[in-house]
Amino acid sequence: MKEAExxxxxxxxxxxxxxxxxxxxxxLGNKMYPFHLGDMNIKTPANIIExxxxxxxxxxxxxxxxxGIPQLREAxxxxxxxxxxxxxxxxxxxxxxxxxxxxxxxxxxxxxxGDEVIYPNPGxxxxxxxxxxxxxxxxxxGFVEGALNFAIDIDMIENxxxxxxxxxxxxxxxxxxxxxxxxxxxxKLAELALKxxxxxxxxxxxxxxxxxxxxxxxxxxxxMADRCVILYTFSKxxxxxxxxxxxxxxxxxxxxxISKLNVNHESCSNHFIQYAAIEAIKGPQMEARKILxxxxxxxxxxxxxxxxxxxxxCFKPKGTFYLYPNITExxxxxxxxxxxxxxxxxxxxTGVSICSRAHFGRxxxxxxxxxxxxxxxxxxxxxxxxxxxxxxxxLEG
Amino acid sequence: MKEAExxxxxxxxxxxxxxxxxxxxxxLGNKMYPFHLGDMNIKTPANIIExxxxxxxxxxxxxxxxxGIPQLREAxxxxxxxxxxxxxxxxxxxxxxxxxxxxxxxxxxxxxxGDEVIYPNPGxxxxxxxxxxxxxxxxxxGFVEGALNFAIDIDMIENxxxxxxxxxxxxxxxxxxxxxxxxxxxxKLAELALKxxxxxxxxxxxxxxxxxxxxxxxxxxxxMADRCVILYTFSKxxxxxxxxxxxxxxxxxxxxxISKLNVNHESCSNHFIQYAAIEAIKGPQMEARKILxxxxxxxxxxxxxxxxxxxxxCFKPKGTFYLYPNITExxxxxxxxxxxxxxxxxxxxTGVSICSRAHFGRxxxxxxxxxxxxxxxxxxxxxxxxxxxxxxxxLEG
Numbered sequence: 191m192k193e194a195e196x197x198x199x200x201x202x203x204x205x206x207x208x209x210x211x212x213x214x215x216x217x218l219g220n221k222m223y224p225f226h227l228g229d230m231n232i233k234t235p236a237n238i239i240e241x242x243x244x245x246x247x248x249x250x251x252x253x254x255x256x257x258g259i260p261q262l263r264e265a266x267x268x269x270x271x272x273x274x275x276x277x278x279x280x281x282x283x284x285x286x287x288x289x290x291x292x293x294x295x296x297x298x299x300x301x302x303x304g305d306e307v308i309y310p311n312p313g314x315x316x317x318x319x320x321x322x323x324x325x326x327x328x329x330x331x332g333f334v335e336g337a338l339n340f341a342i343d344i345d346m347i348e349n350x351x352x353x354x355x356x357x358x359x360x361x362x363x364x365x366x367x368x369x370x371x372x373x374x375x376x377x378k379l380a381e382l383a384l385k386x387x388x389x390x391x392x393x394x395x396x397x398x399x400x401x402x403x404x405x406x407x408x409x410x411x412x413x414m415a416d417r418c419v420i421l422y423t424f425s426k427x428x429x430x431x432x433x434x435x436x437x438x439x440x441x442x443x444x445x446x447x448i449s450k451l452n453v454n455h456e457s458c459s460n461h462f463i464q465y466a467a468i469e470a471i472k473g474p475q476m477e478a479r480k481i482l483x484x485x486x487x488x489x490x491x492x493x494x495x496x497x498x499x500x501x502x503x504c505f506k507p508k509g510t511f512y513l514y515p516n517i518t519e520x521x522x523x524x525x526x527x528x529x530x531x532x533x534x535x536x537x538x539x540t541g542v543s544i545c546s547r548a549h550f551g552r553x554x555x556x557x558x559x560x561x562x563x564x565x566x567x568x569x570x571x572x573x574x575x576x577x578x579x580x581x582x583x584x585l586e587g
Numbered sequence: 588m589k590e591a592e593x594x595x596x597x598x599x600x601x602x603x604x605x606x607x608x609x610x611x612x613x614x615l616g617n618k619m620y621p622f623h624l625g626d627m628n629i630k631t632p633a634n635i636i637e638x639x640x641x642x643x644x645x646x647x648x649x650x651x652x653x654x655g656i657p658q659l660r661e662a663x664x665x666x667x668x669x670x671x672x673x674x675x676x677x678x679x680x681x682x683x684x685x686x687x688x689x690x691x692x693x694x695x696x697x698x699x700x701g702d703e704v705i706y707p708n709p710g711x712x713x714x715x716x717x718x719x720x721x722x723x724x725x726x727x728x729g730f731v732e733g734a735l736n737f738a739i740d741i742d743m744i745e746n747x748x749x750x751x752x753x754x755x756x757x758x759x760x761x762x763x764x765x766x767x768x769x770x771x772x773x774x775k776l777a778e779l780a781l782k783x784x785x786x787x788x789x790x791x792x793x794x795x796x797x798x799x800x801x802x803x804x805x806x807x808x809x810x811m812a813d814r815c816v817i818l819y820t821f822s823k824x825x826x827x828x829x830x831x832x833x834x835x836x837x838x839x840x841x842x843x844x845i846s847k848l849n850v851n852h853e854s855c856s857n858h859f860i861q862y863a864a865i866e867a868i869k870g871p872q873m874e875a876r877k878i879l880x881x882x883x884x885x886x887x888x889x890x891x892x893x894x895x896x897x898x899x900x901c902f903k904p905k906g907t908f909y910l911y912p913n914i915t916e917x918x919x920x921x922x923x924x925x926x927x928x929x930x931x932x933x934x935x936x937t938g939v940s941i942c943s944r945a946h947f948g949r950x951x952x953x954x955x956x957x958x959x960x961x962x963x964x965x966x967x968x969x970x971x972x973x974x975x976x977x978x979x980x981x982l983e984g
Contacts, residue, residue: 191838191840191841192697193696193697193840193841193844194695194696194697194698195699196695196699197695197696197844197847200847200848200851201851202847202850202851203850206653206850227650229649229650230649231649233646233648234643234648239643239644239648242643243640243643246631246636246639246640247636249630250829251630251631251636251826251827251828251829252626252627252628252828252829252965253624253626253828253829254829256603287684287831287853287856287857288853288854290851290852290853290854291852291853294851298591298593298594299590299591299594300589300590300591301591302591302592302593316850316851319851320851323851429648430648431648431649431650432647432648432649432650432651432855432857432858432859433648433857433858433859434684434853434854434855434856434857434858441588443588443590444588444590447590447594450594450597450599451597453599453600453603453713454597454598454599454687454691454713454716454717454720455687455688455691455852456684456685456687456688456831457685457831458829458831459684459831460684460829460830460831460857460860461829461830461831462829462830463857568649
């Protein structure tokens with residue numbers, strides 16, 4: 191097979207390999223603690239499931255509009271306006287089969303081959319993959335670890351902007367670090383976007399997975415709604431990961447291009463589950479709050495236990511369902527030579543399955559601090575306690 | 588907005604404009620007969636809906652494998668082997684959010700910029716759009732109208748093959764003509780594929796929408812399964828258009844690349860509806876046969892009425908849910924100057940909403956015969972009779 195050259199530039203999520211390895215380990219009869227993937231072991235709220243069943247029985251099984259059903263586009267625009275202070279209407283919303291499709295479509299719509307796109311590293315690996323697959327130059331920016339948060343390395347962004355820079359990817363409430371931007375950071379980024387005429391992909395996959403009151407979106411800063419596309423997803427807030435439903439929200443002309451990409455790639459997103467999504471947004475929010483409560487307890491449990499381990503330092507994020515502890519000292523103590531060795535040893539010796547910094551982008555030269563990423567979206571509190579007790583014993587020897 | 592250059596090469600389905608125009612016409616209180624779009628006004632069989640509901644209630648709402656759940660991939664491989672005489676296993680199957688995504692992924696996986704891909708014209712407009720969007724050269728082939736069928740213009744294919752030709756797109760049981768390849772045609776195409784080392788996209792969207800016993804797939808010809816990717820869809824056979832579920836079926840190494848594209852574009856297809864798809868394949872087939880019976884009666888009714896119109900000649904296809912009558916004489920008689928004038932007049936004067944040859948690719952120079960396309964998937968027999976009686980009166984004036 192002579193595959194096309196572009197395929198050589200296509201990345202992947204190496205976390206799926208971790209998942210396969212953990213699955214194989216468990217299949218041998220070993221006790222395994224799944225901290226590796228951001229899937230959820232929480233049920234989709236019953237009212238949302240009922241709305242899907244009703245739509246199915248009502249015959250919403252034919253095609254719908256390429257951009258999604260108007261009622262959902264309207265409901266989502268209103269919902270986002272309420273939390274973001276924006277003025278979106280249904281024309282600003284294109285429904286997608288998941289949040290992920292927004293990444294590729296944003297890049298296809300706006301980036302020419304040879305253009306540069308600035309993206310977070312560590313970060314969700316699909317950004318880099320889609321930039322390079324579509325012929326762009328992926329310019330990474332890092333984070334600086336502080337006492338209570340990770341801060342975006344704004345200097346690094348500023349230094350990497352060139353005349354070819356077309357766009358910036360911002361994942362506020364970030365995977366893997368869990369970091370949230372300060373207002374100072376957001377304003378500095380907005381300044382750069384204006385100065386250098388950059389489009390911004392605001393990946394807000396975790397915007398509503400916030401334990402500490404409402405967050406503030408980058409698009410609420412004056413001038414930003416004109417140049418930002420929001421990646422919205424129903425996956426995390428409503429425990430709907432496997433439903434595959436999300437949206438691109440942004441300026442009307444960009445959204446029209448994105449919907450035209452839908453004509454070519456998918457026709458439309460699944461019709462009947464869009465009625466379930468309306469129920470998710472407009473129906474009672476009690477279950478969504480319960481999901482947050484469940485996740486908050488897991489976060490507190492896991493962060494507390496990690497911080498009790500000698501040589502591990504874990505910042506407790508205000509949102510996401512990830513923890514990104516610094517394990518530099520602990521890793522040195524057990525003579526780990528590299529991330530994969532550390533990860534495999536942890537799995538084999540304790541059953542704790544994790545990802546590491548290495549699954550979230552190419553490491554920068556001279557990186558000295560070591561980090562692992564734990565997801566607590568797919569593991570209950572009792573298992574978190576049991577698994578991390580073993581992990582502690584493993585690291586403290 | 589400075590959209591990326593590639594967007595200027597992105598086509599669309601102009602049939603959606605026809606749909607919007609027809610909708611607006613009906614919204615004014617006019618009686619409208621929807622022959623324009625291939626959507627279905629037939630319900631998805633109840634056992635399939637029940638299987639989706641069960642999977643929802645069983646909590647199949649988290650992510651699944653990028654390539655789909657193994658049970659569905661296995662079931663589909665077996666089903667296709669039974670009708671195609673192939674030896675596929677689950678490794679040859681990648682589940683997709685619809686049949687359409689297979690078109691773009693086939694091209695992205697195999698075609699380099701500058702490569703040529705040969706595609707049918709008239710044909711489904713997304714072929715040409717995806718070839719050009721991804722930087723290829725789209726080389727069209729036409730059809731020759733016979734007494735009982737349309738035949739592929741094999742000479743045209745042979746003459747357009749160059750050293751840059753990478754792939755051929757074959758849509759046996761074709762949209763819009765309804766044409767089915769003869770064995771002689773299939774064998775000639777296989778010979779060309781072997782001689783010129785071409786990959787073939789076999790768009791089999793209508794393979795099972797056949798009223799006259801089982802069809803024969805191009806991949807059943809020796810040597811072809813190694814170079815063909817089948818576009819499979821659940822949409823038509825099971826009246827599941829709005830569910831958005833299909834599959835790419837082909838050589839393992841190409842399927843792996845396609846699934847890697849899924850990692851980047853969609854993560855996975857909707858999880859719980861894959862259980863419904865297993866029921867569709869393995870459950871009782873009575874309802875699928877009833878769908879065929881319904882469509883057959885519509886075909887016979889519509890083809891008979893069209894052939895009763897002076898100056899209209901309509902071949903009756905063995906499958907698909909399209910008719911592609913030659914209206915050259917009738918159009919001359921009413922002094923139609925072009926396709927769009929004809930179509931708009933028909934809608935305004937009779938309420939009959941149709942597509943024409945112009946919606947299925949750029950016309951060749953010197954094309955003298957006129958064709959329109961009628962879909963009967965979304966209109967009942969009584970409405971077919973009423974609408975086409977008005978259409979007859981309009982044309983016979």
